[in-house]
Amino acid sequence: GQSLEQPSEVTAVEGAIVQINCTYQTSGFYGLSWYQQHDGGAPTFLSYNALDGLEETGRFSSFLSRSDSYGYLLLQELQMKDSASYFCALHSGGYQKVTFGTGTKLQVIP
Amino acid sequence: GAVVSQHPSWVICKSGTSVKIECRSLDFQATTMFWYRQFPKQSLMLMATSNEGSKATYEQGVEKDKFLINHASLTLSTLTVTSAHPEDSSFYICSARDGLLTGELFFGEGSRLTVL
Numbered sequence: 001g002q003s004l005e006q007p008s009e010v011t012a013v014e015g016a017i018v019q020i021n022c023t024y025q026t027s028g029f030y031g032l033s034w035y036q037q038h039d040g041g042a043p044t045f046l047s048y049n050a051l052d053g054l055e056e057t058g059r060f061s062s063f064l065s066r067s068d069s070y071g072y073l074l075l076q077e078l079q080m081k082d083s084a085s086y087f088c089a090l091h092s093g094g095y096q097k098v099t100f101g102t103g104t105k106l107q108v109i110p
Numbered sequence: 111g112a113v114v115s116q117h118p119s120w121v122i123c124k125s126g127t128s129v130k131i132e133c134r135s136l137d138f139q140a141t142t143m144f145w146y147r148q149f150p151k152q153s154l155m156l157m158a159t160s161n162e163g164s165k166a167t168y169e170q171g172v173e174k175d176k177f178l179i180n181h182a183s184l185t186l187s188t189l190t191v192t193s194a195h196p197e198d199s200s201f202y203i204c205s206a207r208d209g210l211l212t213g214e215l216f217f218g219e220g221s222r223l224t225v226l
């Protein structure tokens with residue numbers, strides 16, 4: 001089976017940088033993606049890594065290391081609206097199903 | 111971006127009845143859709159992969175006879191919770207990929223089911 005572990009909660013100050021880690025166990029996969037979900041809402045896509053290395057999209061960056069079974073999401077210039085849950089997700093299988101991690105609740109404080 | 115519409119947003123039903131939830135891709139064709147279940151303050155649990163024109167692929171531990179999935183067209187997948195019980199109360203959410211091999215899934219708004 002697969003498993004993706006994330007810290008359950010992270011608190012950071014507005015304007016700062018925060019890193020949310022994701023460690024996984026899987027026999028094979030296509031890539032790792034990241035999603036944001038506000039309370040009561042649907043997840044929205046942030047970033048995707050098919051290859052090792054860093055992907056940058058505005059204030060958000062994502063990193064993948066297949067050799068370390070590890071990835072992270074980096075959020076810069078934190079804003080209050082970034083307070084939400086963040087999920088890493090593995091893409092695997094013939095239909096590239098997407099399996100979500102345990103999720104990290106980020107609280108941004110003034 | 112692509113839009114996925116899901117309804118109903120809220121549904122309350124009596125124990126023993128069946129409930130159907132629809133998931134539509136509005137501006138793209140989705141050969142594959144995914145159904146998730148989410149409990150409060152928890153992650154999204156993949157229930158099944160819905161494939162147009164073929165049987166759904168269910169995840170281990172998900173009862174296929176209880177959660178019927180039909181993907182009759184390239185823009186519509188339905189999830190029917192049969193003989194619902196209070197423990198089936200949850201947030202059900204669908205997602206679709208627009209056919210490109212990117213990491214982006216487009217999610218519906220979700221359906222909150224309450225079984226009395």
